[in-house]
Amino acid sequence: MNKQELEYAIAELKMDYVSHQGDIEKLEMTGHAGKVEKAELRLEKMERQLAELNQKLADL
Structure with missing residues (x-):
């Protein structure tokens, strides 16, 4: 996923x-x-998913 896709998924x-x-x-x-x-x-599952997506975004 690129930055824009990650930001959209997070939102x-x-x-x-x-x-x-x-x-x-x-x-x-x-x-x-x-x-x-x-x-x-x-x-709780959504919180974990958000954490993963935010980490991926931070790693870009």
């Missing part, structure tokens, strides 16, 4: 991350605790 992943955070808040408010745990695991 897209950040938008997805924020969206998932909102979804988690809605699940918590409606009492769906079981689904919250799964959603939090997805957030």
Whole structure:
């Protein structure tokens, strides 16, 4: 990936991350605790992906 592609992937992943955070808040408010745990695991995966992409960008 070149710099522009990495920056785009990072921006897209950040938008997805924020969206998932909102979804988690809605699940918590409606009492769906079981689904919250799964959603939090997805957030953790996204955080790892962001870290990897940011590292690749820094290495350029």
